[in-house]
Amino acid sequence: MANYAVLLVAALIVISLPVLTLFILAPLVRASRANKVKLEPYECGVPATSHAFDHRFSVRYFLIAVLFIIFDVETVFLFPWAIRFKQLGWFGAVEMATFLAILLIGYFYAWKRKVLSWV
């Protein structure tokens, strides 16, 4: 437990660094001469007609996110299996091969449905 307590205290120390510099040190020394034009979003020089929040973005980003969840969970399942791999022997190998085979069916289905290709 003590090892994890060190992590927690280190996190507290580390978070004080950006807070101190950004909110206490920097306002004392930095220049600040803001005006309305300067605070506009950086775009093209003329006043922007729309905000980024008004626009929608490609559904492919969501598909990538969903696929990532599937494969990352797979990786999480693989980790404990890999550590006990030598002890589990052939039984464990066949078990994991079955799991991966089921997953690969989904993978090739996604590939066939052109989820993986961007254009």
Added chain:
Amino acid sequence: MNPWMLYLVWPLIKFLIAFVIVQVIVAAMNWIERRVLGLIQARLGPNRVGPWGLLQIVADPIKFLLKEDIVPSSAEKIAYFLGPMLPLVPAFIVFCLIPFGPPPTFAVTHTNVGLLLILALTSTGVYGIILGGWASNNKYSLMGGLRSAAQMVSYEVPFGLSIVGVLMLCGSLDLVHIINYQAHHVWNVFPQLIAAFIFFVSMNAENNRTPFDLPEAESELVAGYHTEYSAMKFAFFMLAEYSAMLVNCCLMVSLFLGGWTLAIGGYGLTTATLKSMGFMGGLLGTVIFVVKVMTFMMIYIWFRATFPRFRFDQLMDLGWKWMIPLALINIFVTGIVVLAAPEMIINGSVVPVGETILAVAGAATVALTLFLIMKPRAHAPKVIHASRVSEA
């Protein structure tokens, strides 16, 4: 000794020392990178501030501090401030978990799930980028943030899968155990050559470095997710990015290149040998570790100077259609070979048959790939010199 001293104060002092050294390396990397890029491109690089431009390391943070801090009026304020500050914390406390030299003196803490914790902490880096990119309320930032998130998330998968092969050989999530295993067998880069390659490519993509620096493709997206960030907040993004690079190099060295040891089959500078030399031995181990890590940092710079940028669909294809199947095949082959050919004892000495087979198979795969790439094509496209285009 007082348990408070032993378990909290000493580790924290060690953490602060490591933290300061990492900060210096990160600040110095900025200068080293520009200088080395200059040398590669036959120009000088920053050489005005101090001898060889070395004081640039100090001048940059001062400039960051004095610069005007612009917060766009349309930004989502809380998320806008959290964006650069959130990824700093995991990027820095990861250094608690990395053993820089023989433990317990040269590692801050030691947990038996160190690798899992490091992976968990480093993968939170994507939150800062997507928060910052979204909260800026700028079209370039939003697109840069989305691209960056999709890219980091895509390469997270092969990144994790490439480690599985190493875990199968070493049987532990403890980096100290993995390093000791390598000192007593062989560096994992030999039996896990393909995994090391996948790990290296994915760690380049994870850190948004050339050739995978699409989120910052300046010709299309200005500066990507940090377009609207200036002064200290921009510096925080840079700090987090370079710290993440350093962490990934430390992981690469610990997982595949024997960490602080310099030994094969138990001969050479193993942990026991270094420990028998006392404090100086530990220091020597740390120096070996740092040299290996800095070699990989140099390779990052070399890559940046050498490779052109990928297109976004090529990047996604490489991640999903090549890296993931390759990593799965690597796991499959490693599993079969390790089970079918366990270590044999011939004349009293341990012969790692499985690892030898894996090393030979990996080398053969690389040789075959190189041959297929380098092979002259039967119908080579006709090359026309630029000055004669009008004639062709």
